[in-house]
Amino acid sequence: MRTLAIVGTGLLGSSFGLAAKRVGHFDRILGVSSEAVVSKALSIGAIEEAMALEQALPLADVVLLAQPVLRIISLLETINPLLKTGALVTDVGSTKVAISNAAKHIARGRFVGGHPMAGREVRGPEGASADLFVGRPWVLTMAEPELVSLVEKFGSRPFILDAEQHDLLVAHSSHLPQLLSTALASYLGERELRHVAGPGLHDMTRLALSSHELWADILDTNASNIDGALAGLIEELEAMRDALAKGRLAKHFEQGAVMAKRLRSI
């Protein structure tokens, strides 16, 4: 009899529960969350039983931490005494180095970091779906057989990267594009551009709609990689100003188009 405990039954936690139930990997699925969130997760069938953390963890063979990064870190620093011996602990946090460091406190079980590259605009269990992970990459910090198999059953593509590699990669693939969109929108600010804005400006400012609340922990725990990416991009922009003055931007356009096409060639 294998038991899963989901700590944090929001969008990702509840989607994990629904996907786990569909593939039938666990005999029992427990959920830990605030009153409102956990009852919604129960009502959509994402979990089978709601419990307090202190009750759920001693029962769990697999523990999923599905909360914002800083909350995951504080859980990792405190839950060890509650864990069943040999429990497998994983998470869905958006950065991995700070979380992996905090996981050094997990002595009774084993920790493998995870990051499913999936999401939706809708937050909370309301937006949860067993299909959320289908076709999406799922970074694991180790090739742990049970997790690899589970993630594959979910229809996701497991992708093994150590925590440092992961954080450097997402600084470029996700955090830099976010900050660039925010920088553009924030810089354009008061200018009245609505009446002449085309689809290009819409594309470039869509990420800027994101709230800081969702990003605060990510920025906090990956600041050094993000700063490096911003510095690199500023260098590229300065090089382009130089090339603009000399009428020599063709090379930048070509390099950009090659990358943009490769990105779409999967």
Next chain:
Amino acid sequence: MRTLAIVGTGLLGSSFGLAAKRVGHFDRILGVSSEAVVSKALSIGAIEEAMALEQALPLADVVLLAQPVLRIISLLETINPLLKTGALVTDVGSTKVAISNAAKHIARGRFVGGHPMAGREVRGPEGASADLFVGRPWVLTMAEPELVSLVEKFGSRPFILDAEQHDLLVAHSSHLPQLLSTALASYLGERELRHVAGPGLHDMTRLALSSHELWADILDTNASNIDGALAGLIEELEAMRDALAKGRLAKHFEQGAVMAKRLRSI
């Protein structure tokens, strides 16, 4: 009997012809272009007669220059002797200051700069449509009554801006987002991000698919405004690096989200 001559019967020129025919504003629509392009424009009914420039211009009450910016400039510098007295000359070029300066050569007729904010990925008359301009803004450098009325009949929204205001505005609303997307894609370059890229990175690199050929004239004729916009954005990025180090990015996110929402509130 009112005659229109379209010089350059590509996407915009042929769409203008189709829209003009639909609203019945002209008695005769002439087209000037390369052999292949003009015969395609004829076959889709965007023009009624193909002619050489020297034949068409002396017949035209309204002349539309629908070519790349530098080609429009060289036409404006040479066509004056061919024009019918009092002819109205307009264009669809993406920048307006350099074109307005070249239009000082138009003495036999009057020049009013135009820029319909419309386009498609498909180039040439193949992509032309009488609906291309519907709901889109159309900048005119003067409130010339015939053009305002024509543009309104096309379903477009005339927007009066002088050439300097126009070029400063599009430097921010269009040229800066393009260069930013190119810079991001060019900077990310060789990094292998396909497997972890989400919809955000796709949004932010879509404009980078554009070819330099389409942009060369625009960059050339609006370099100073674009350089100013790039410098301003780099300042914003440096301010954000600073705020990142101090954990104080909330204000930038808020400002960015306000602007991104206002852009979508039209």
